[in-house]
Amino acid sequence: MKLANLSDSFEINQAGHLAIGGVDTLKLAQKYGTPLIAYDVSKIKSKIKHFKQAFIDAEVPYRVVYASKAFSAMAMYQLVAQEGLGCDVVSGGELYTALKGGMPPERIEFHGNNKLPSELEMAVDAKIGCIVVDNFQEIEFLDAILQKKETSISVVLRVAPGIEAETHKYISTGQENSKFGFDVHSGQSEKALKQLIENPRMNVKGIHCHIGSQIFSAKGFVMAVEKMVSLLNEWHEKYAFEAEVLNLGGGFGTRYTEQDKPLPPEAFAEKIIAAVKRKVADLGLKMPEIWIEPGRSLAGEAAATLYTVGSRKDVEGVCHFVSVDGGMGDNIRPALYQAKYEAWLANKPQALQEQIVTVVGKYCESGDILVRDAPLPITHPGDILAIPSTGAYGYTMASNYNRNPRPAVVFCENGVDKLIIRRETYEDMLGCDLGL
Ligand SMILES: Cc1ncc(COP(=O)(O)O)c(C=O)c1O
Numbered sequence: 001m002k003l004a005n006l007s008d009s010f011e012i013n014q015a016g017h018l019a020i021g022g023v024d025t026l027k028l029a030q031k032y033g034t035p036l037i038a039y040d041v042s043k044i045k046s047k048i049k050h051f052k053q054a055f056i057d058a059e060v061p062y063r064v065v066y067a068s069k070a071f072s073a074m075a076m077y078q079l080v081a082q083e084g085l086g087c088d089v090v091s092g093g094e095l096y097t098a099l100k101g102g103m104p105p106e107r108i109e110f111h112g113n114n115k116l117p118s119e120l121e122m123a124v125d126a127k128i129g130c131i132v133v134d135n136f137q138e139i140e141f142l143d144a145i146l147q148k149k150e151t152s153i154s155v156v157l158r159v160a161p162g163i164e165a166e167t168h169k170y171i172s173t174g175q176e177n178s179k180f181g182f183d184v185h186s187g188q189s190e191k192a193l194k195q196l197i198e199n200p201r202m203n204v205k206g207i208h209c210h211i212g213s214q215i216f217s218a219k220g221f222v223m224a225v226e227k228m229v230s231l232l233n234e235w236h237e238k239y240a241f242e243a244e245v246l247n248l249g250g251g252f253g254t255r256y257t258e259q260d261k262p263l264p265p266e267a268f269a270e271k272i273i274a275a276v277k278r279k280v281a282d283l284g285l286k287m288p289e290i291w292i293e294p295g296r297s298l299a300g301e302a303a304a305t306l307y308t309v310g311s312r313k314d315v316e317g318v319c320h321f322v323s324v325d326g327g328m329g330d331n332i333r334p335a336l337y338q339a340k341y342e343a344w345l346a347n348k349p350q351a352l353q354e355q356i357v358t359v360v361g362k363y364c365e366s367g368d369i370l371v372r373d374a375p376l377p378i379t380h381p382g383d384i385l386a387i388p389s390t391g392a393y394g395y396t397m398a399s400n401y402n403r404n405p406r407p408a409v410v411f412c413e414n415g416v417d418k419l420i421i422r423r424e425t426y427e428d429m430l431g432c433d434l435g436l
């Protein structure tokens with residue numbers, strides 16, 4: 001039996017309940033129902049501020065680009081645009097949502113290993129800031145579109161620098177055998193650069209790499225800087241290529257459980273900036289604008305998902321299952337990456353944790369486990385259970401498996417809550433289902 005150690009993931013209000021952005025989680029559950037993803041907006045703003053401050057203090061040109069696959073919703077694009085950020089998109093759907101959310105097109109960059117011609121056309125028509133070119137087929141598709149429309153666009157060349165990030169293999173992307181980007185080692189990236197430089201319709205702004213996601217230390221980023229700036233130097237000597245932009249991707253880790261100890265945002269940024277400054281000075285190159293693309297580190301820790309406790313199954317001496325009204329449909333990460341989370345009882349977060357349970361969802365899969373070995377007070381049906389750090393890759397990877405509707409999402413700040421995505425209805429799920 002032990003007392004909960006809530007760290008700083010939650011506030012506890014005067015009623016002794018968990019609160020998010022100054023709003024009582026029990027009130028949120030009552031008002032909007034569960035499962036509910038509740039963001040503390042001030043946490044997103046604070047992460048943005050810390051990333052930006054490192055660049056401001058170092059007096060280097062920069063851009064913070066929100067990787068919107070982490071949480072793509074009109075309100076989120078509005079928020080990050082207001083905070084001065086750009087965003088990346090990886091599909092026509094994200095681009096559409098970003099534009100609808102009011103993100104200025106010139107601040108949008110388009111990523112992806114298989115951008116469809118229709119998506120490229122949409123990006124060209126919207127006059128977005130740049131396309132991060134990923135492969136030779138894409139250069140062909142894009143060129144045909146630009147020729148047809150008699151126009152041009154800025155591009156950034158994505159390279160796979162051959163660096164293995166210390167993370168889950170499914171979310172490691174910088175290594176040679178990655179499906180993303182032009183490989184450096186085999187000479188693909190140089191061949192691509194020549195094609196782009198020779199193309200009058202493509203203005204090559206710079207180069208990009210992204211080594212992976214949920215990375216805790218700056219080591220891999222510093223290695224990436226070394227490799228990328230050396231590449232720029234080589235290409236400067238051979239082709240007089242001068243990069244305006246050096247985009248080092250995202251992947252900055254966040255805290256899910258007390259075991260996770262990532263560097264704070266500003267420390268990641270400071271180490272990257274120092275490495276770029278050092279290498280650029282050593283090689284006598286012009287300082288490029290440094291871009292980073294944080295996704296998870298802006299959105300992840302800012303939200304918790306609230307669930308209602310339902311049934312229970314005890315297998316004495318084996319395990320105790322506590323079921324909630326959501327699960328792998330709103331958070332696939334435990335099933336997909338064996339991701340670990342914590343669970344707290346929103347109505348009595350400080351009660352003695354008298355049991356160790358497995359928190360499971362309501363989906364028809366044995367792998368529908370949200371939290372293994374969760375220490376919790378004794379739970380009862382109707383209790384509200386909160387899982388923190390679900391703000392990234394939760395809603396965006398949600399599904400309608402078993403025809404469960406996707407949850408609602410609410411933004412909370414200074415004690416005020418605002419519904420930003422309403423709960424899906426059964427009728428919504430039938431929206432595309434035409435029957436016989
Ligand atoms: C190109 C690119 N940039 C940025 C990100 C954002 O990663 P994260 O959410 O880990 O910061 C990703 C996803 O891994 C990505 O593929």
Ligand SMILES: N[C@@H](CCCC[NH3+])C(=O)O
Pocket residue numbers: 069171213214333337392393
């Ligand atoms: N969806 C993954 C991260 C993938 C990052 C996208 N390149 C996660 O939840 O951890």
